Amino acid sequence: MKSVFRISIMVSVFLFAFVGYYEATAQEGFYFGANAGPSFINKKITEIVLEDLKLEGNDLAYKLYAGYKLPGFLAFEGGYRNLGSVSENLAEYNNDGWDINAKGDISLGPLQVFGKLGAYFSNIHVTFQNPLHPDINKNNTKFMFGFGAGLNIQKLGLRAEWESLDFSKDSKVSMLTAGITYSFAGKK
Secondary structure, three states, X not given: OHHHHHHHHHHHHHXXXXXXXXXXXXXXXXXXXXXXXXXXXXXXXXXXXXXXXXXXXXXEEEEEEEEEEOOOOEEEEEEEEEEEEEEEOOEEEEEEEEEEEEEEEEEEOOEEEEEEEEEEEEEEEEEEOOOOOOOEEEEEEEEEEEEEEXXXXXXXXXXXXXXXXXXXXXXXXXXXXXXXXXXXXXXX
């Protein structure tokens, strides 16, 4: 029992020292990145299966973004995203636009877990298979949210995230992406 207690104390001291060192050298300042992955319509993250992750044709979503990390846990981020083409119920949805959001993160050494809230300014183009139905081209501003995790190694970072771009009660679009970031701050 004493050895388990000693090991627990040693691991705790190591983790606090590691997190404290990393927080002292945490990357603050400007960063930019790019992510890519599949987009979904009317599908919750808990409903995604391996078959849904195939990147074929126009199903590829991508985003380019930049942000500024403040001291502590808050960052502001914005960028351009293209959700590709998603087909459902005799219609094809094409969506792209700009977003801005606040991102809060918790860093445990080089590992980072984050959540974000913001607005998505989108252009939605809907093409119907029925030639008698007119196409729709519409601009929207909607609430967006997301969460993810990352690994930061010096100036480079790897990031995986899921974002929900809430368009309406009947049509919700989301994207699941992975990407890379580069920070202008941090260790060389």
